[in-house]
Amino acid sequence: MASRSPHAGEGSRRSGMSSTGRTIVPSDRTRRAMAKRLAARTSTMTTATLAEMTARHSWFRDLSADDRSWISIVARSGIDGFVRWFADDEAEPYSPTDVFDVAPRSMTRKISLHQTVDLVRTTIDVVEEQIQALPRGDRQVLAQAIVHYSREVAFAAAEVYARAAEQRGTWDERLESLVVDAIVRADTDADQLVSRASTLGWRPGSRLCVLVGPFHRPHTLSALRHAGERLGLSVLAAVQSDKVVAVLSGDAVTDDAAALAAAGTLADQLSEGPVVVGPVVSDLVDAPASARAALSGASAALAWPEGPRVLAAVDLLPERALSGDRDAIHWLVEQVYRPLAEATGDLLDTTVSFLDHGCSVEGTGRAMFIHPNTVRYRLKRVQDVSGYSPSAPREAYVLHLAVTLGRLAGVATGSGTSSGSGSSSAGSSHHQG
The missing domain is CATH 1.10.490 (Globin-like)
Incomplete structure (x- = not known):
């Protein structure tokens, strides 16, 4: 100069x-x-x-x-x-x-x-x-x-x-993006994850869930944060490809049902398309599990366009399993098929027969040579044991897929035989019927 x-x-x-x-x-x-x-x-x-x-x-x-x-x-x-x-x-x-x-x-x-x-x-x-x-x-x-x-x-x-x-806003956004990215990638350095989140004011030990929704509009993240503040929620959000990934925590996130209700309130801040909520977990270090479920559900949601716009990841278990999600497959086998397979009272056989006979109580009774009231009693027990009712079409779909996956996985039935060697007894009783 x-x-x-x-x-x-x-x-x-x-x-x-x-x-x-x-x-x-x-x-x-x-x-x-x-x-x-x-x-x-x-x-x-x-x-x-x-x-x-x-x-x-x-x-x-x-x-x-x-x-x-x-x-x-x-x-x-x-x-x-x-x-x-x-x-x-x-x-x-x-x-x-x-x-x-x-x-x-x-x-x-x-x-x-x-x-x-x-x-x-x-x-x-x-x-x-x-x-x-x-x-x-x-x-x-x-x-x-x-x-x-x-x-x-x-x-x-x-x-x-x-x-x-x-400057702090720019830095915070960058740091927030790093935290969300670490959750999505299931970064194993938990101490660094918690440290970065604490810098953003995140409280350790807070129950949380991960929400995944479509991203097509500018200012979506800031609108999502402000809407969360009005609900008393702490929100960490970032864009991953064409999706918004948000970590939600606060008094409104006590269980899966409450988290789904909170997500329903926030959904208006997102673009049109399915919004999927992962299960509630107890701490930030467990957030990758919720993120995996939500991301998998968001990818599989296109296979169920008739479903509600805001869904829990567990509502998309069949679609997730068919798309190759190992967590969903494991959940259906261990939480749905195995309890039925290990239960007494021929619950698994009754489930399969009921599904194969068009969900007809009378048809199932005739096929199994039991009274229709016995069928109804067993179906009630199936719902108690598995959490799904064979009489509800969507839940019957979950049960049918769980049975198929459980048999393919070779899970032992209550009689002690496995589907590998007796595809089995559960299958044979169905065919005999």
């Missing part, structure tokens, strides 16, 4: 500032003399400011010694800055924003904007009081000057916090 005289373009240089000491006292000689007398009292002003801060503000007293030390440096910077601003004898005008540059950026996290305003107000009050100790001719001029300067500092504080909020 080419050098130029410090006085070149001085009018345009100073036009960017709403006021400086020069605009209040045009005479360089008079202004510098007053600035010199003012500078002689800066140490006294700083000491008085810290004493006043301690007396006025409990939050200041509660800070650590290091944090109070940084605030004293900021206060001293502000007072020294007033002297420089009033003297206005530098090539470039003093910027009140420099007041806050002496402290680390992390202070904007520890000291709120409201507390910073307390600091500025208290400092200005002390300076105004100390001005009264200067010669009478200085007092009115400096009192006017401090009013102008305090306005500049207030704007500077707002600018510093706005810039910090923007």
Whole structure:
């Protein structure tokens, strides 16, 4: 950059500032003399400011010694800055924003904007009081000057916090995306996952679920977070390919039913398409299991377009299993087929016969040579044991698929035979019927 005289373009240089000491006292000689007398009292002003801060503000007293030390440096910077601003004898005008540059950026996290305003107000009050100790001719001029300067500092504080909020927002979004990505990928470094989430304000030990929905609209993530806040939910959200993956936690996420209800309220913030909710888990380190189920369900949901828009991942077990989801296959075998296979009372045979005879109680009774009321009793027990009713079409589909998968997996039946060697007894009784 080419050098130029410090006085070149001085009018345009100073036009960017709403006021400086020069605009209040045009005479360089008079202004510098007053600035010199003012500078002689800066140490006294700083000491008085810290004493006043301690007396006025409990939050200041509660800070650590290091944090109070940084605030004293900021206060001293502000007072020294007033002297420089009033003297206005530098090539470039003093910027009140420099007041806050002496402290680390992390202070904007520890000291709120409201507390910073307390600091500025208290400092200005002390300076105004100390001005009264200067010669009478200085007092009115400096009192006017401090009013102008305090306005500049207030704007500077707002600018510093706005810039910090923007930077923090960008960083938080990046960190939030890393947390969600680690959950989706089932990152094994649990300590790092919890540490990153804690930085975002996540509470350890919170029950949570993972929601997956379509992403086609801008501002979806911010709308989802704001809607979650209104419901008292903590929301970590990020975009994965063409889907939104959100981790939900809060008092409204107590169990799977409550989580599904909460997701139904948030669904309006997402684009058109199925929204799938994974099972509720007890902590963030277990979130990958919920994410796997929700992502699998979101991919398989197109096979059940007749279903509701907001679904639990468990509602899509058949579609997930047919698409190759091992967790869904294992769940159907272990939680549906195995209890029926190991139960007494021919529940598995009755289930298969009932499904094969068009869900007819009378047809099943004739095929198994039992009374229809016995069939009804067994069907009620099937629902109690498996959680699914053979009489409901969708649940009958789940049972039918579970039976098929259980037989393919070779799970032993209650009679002690396996479907590998007697495809079996469960199958043979069905065919005999």
